Amino acid sequence: MLGRSANGIFWLFRYLERAENTARLIEAGFRMALTRDSKDASDEWRSVVITLGQQAAFEAKHGTDYTGPHVFNFVLRDKDNPGAVLAMVEQARSSARSVRTGITREVWETVNDTWMILREMLARPITETRLGDVLDTIRRQSTQLRGALEGTMLRNEIYNFARLGTFIERADNTARILDVKYYVLLPSLSYVGSSLDNVQWENVLRSLAGERAYRWLNAGRMEAKGIAEFLILDGRFPRSLAYCYAKLQSNMAQLAREYGHEAASHEILRDTCTRLHTLSIESVLEQGLHQFIADFIAVNTRLALEIQRDYRFIE
Template identity: 40%
Template sequence: MLLARTADNLFWLARYVERAENTARILDAAARLSSLPAGYGGSSNEWTSAVAATGGLDRFRELYGDDESHQAVIDFLAFSPDNPASIRTCIEVARSNARAVRTALTAEMWDSINSAWLELRQFRSEGMTRPRLNELLSFVKEASLRFDGSAYRTMLRNDAYYFTRLGSFLERADATARILDVKYHVLLPEGEPVGGSLDYFQWSSILRSVSALTAYHWVYRQNLRPWLVADLLILRREMPRSLAGCSENLTRFLDEIARDYGQQGPSQRIARATFARLQNADVDAVFAEGLHEFLLSIIAENNRLGAAIADQYLT
C-alpha cells in the first residue's frame, strides 16, 4: 500500500501532464477557429472562449484587463506562471511531483517528463508566430503521449499505476466536458441555426483539436451533425476522450484499488453512479435536458469524485 503522500504526487503528476495536453488542445481549437473566414466566425472571441474552456476567465481578466488579443491568450494559457493551468506551470509542477516520487516511476517515465521540462524552455511568448505556436502545441501533445505511453508500457500494475491513471482520466473528463460546453454555450451566436455552416466548421475544428475527426467518420459515416458529435464525445465508451470512456476507466481503476486495499468507499460509489448515468443516457435525452446543464452537472460530479478520492486516499 502506497503512502498517501506518494499516491497524491502520482495522482497530481498525471493530472498536470494531462492538463498541459488539454490546454494545448484548447489553444489548437482556438487557433483553428480564428483562421476560419470572417463569415464563419462566431460573435464571441474564440481566443477568449479558449480561456473560458480552461475555467480561468476571471484570473485572465485580473491579469490582462480588457486585452483579449491572441497574444494575451497565448501568453496566459501557454506561459504565465500566474495561471495554474498554463502549459509551462503544468509541466513544471508535474516535474516537481515526479521528482518527489522518482523511485515510484520507471526510468522511461522520468525521462519523458524531465525532457519535456527541459525542451519547453526553448519556447517564448515573445514573437510567437502561428508556425511557432503549431510547433509548441505539437510538442506538448507529443510530450504527453510519451509520458502516457511510458506509463502504460512500463509500470507495474499496482496501486501506483492505478492512481496515475485516475489522475489522467479525471482531468481528461473535465477537459472534454468544458470544451463541449464552451463550443455549444459560448461560440455559437444567438440566432445562428444549429447545424448551419458556422456550426459545421466549429464542430469540425473541435473534433480536430481532440483528434476525433477520423473516429467520428468511422463511427457514423456521414457529415458532421452536432448531436452525433455530442454522442461521440459524451456517450461512446470506445472513444478514449469521451465522458463515458473516462468514467468507465475511473470506475475500473477505483475498483482495482478497492480490491487491493480490501475496502470500498465514497469514491467508488460516486464513480459507479456517474458511469451508470452515462450508460443509461441517450443523446436525445441529453439535449432535452439541455446540453449546457448536462455538462455542468457532469463537471460538478467529476469535481466531487476528485474530492472524494483525495479524502479517501490522498490525505
C-alpha cells in the same frame, strides 16, 4: 501506499493531461481564428480562455483584448498565470520528483525531458509562426509519457492512481469544451443547425482529437446530435465521458482489490457509470446539454475530492 505519494502520482498525471488538453484546445482555436474576421477571431480566442477557466486572470492582465498572441502566450508561458502550460509542467516535474522512487526511470526521464524542452521553447514570446512547433512538442511529449507509463510501470496502486488522475482530468476537459460550445462559440441560439453551427461542432471534434474517428464512424456527416452522442456516450472513443468513466471504474476496482475494501468514491463512480450506460442522447438533449454537463462536472469534481479523502492524500 502513503497518501503523500498517492497525491503526487495523481496530480502528476492530472497536470500532464491538462497540459496536452490545453495544447489541443489552442490549436483548434488557432485554426478557427485563421478563417474568421478580427471580431469573430477574438470571440474564438475568448472561448479558449473561458474553456480553460482563465478568463478573470487573463482580463486582469490584458483586459478584453483577445488577440491570438496575447491568448496563447498567456495560456502557454505567462509567469503570472499559474494555469499556464509551463507552470503545469513545472508542477508535474515537482510531483514526479517527490515520488521518484515510485515511478520507473523511463517515466521520470520523460517528465524531466518534457520540462527542459518546454522551458527552453517557452523562454521567449511565441509568435504565430512558432506556435505550431510548440503545440506539436507538447503533444509529442505527452504521447511519449503515456508510452513510458504503459510500457514500463507495474499494474499496481501507483499505476492506478496515475490513471485516475489522467481520466478525471480528461473527462473534465471534454465536458467543459462541450459546455462552452453552446454558450460561447455560437453567437445566438438562432445559429443552431446552421452551417456556422456545423463548423463549430467540427472545431469541438478537432480540439478533442476526434474529428477523424467521428467522420469514419459517420461517413463524414456533421450532425450536432451525433457529435454530442459520440463525445458523451460512445465508449469506443478515448476522450468520451463514457470511455473515461469506464477506465476510472476499472482502476478503482483494482484499488479496491488491493486495499481490501471500497469507499465512498466507489459509490459515486458506480452511480455515474450506471447513469452513462443507461442514458440516451435524446434524454440528454431533453434535459438540456448545458444542465447535463454542469451536473457531470460537479459530480466529476466531487469524485476527485472523495478519492483524495478516501485514500488520505496530503496536499
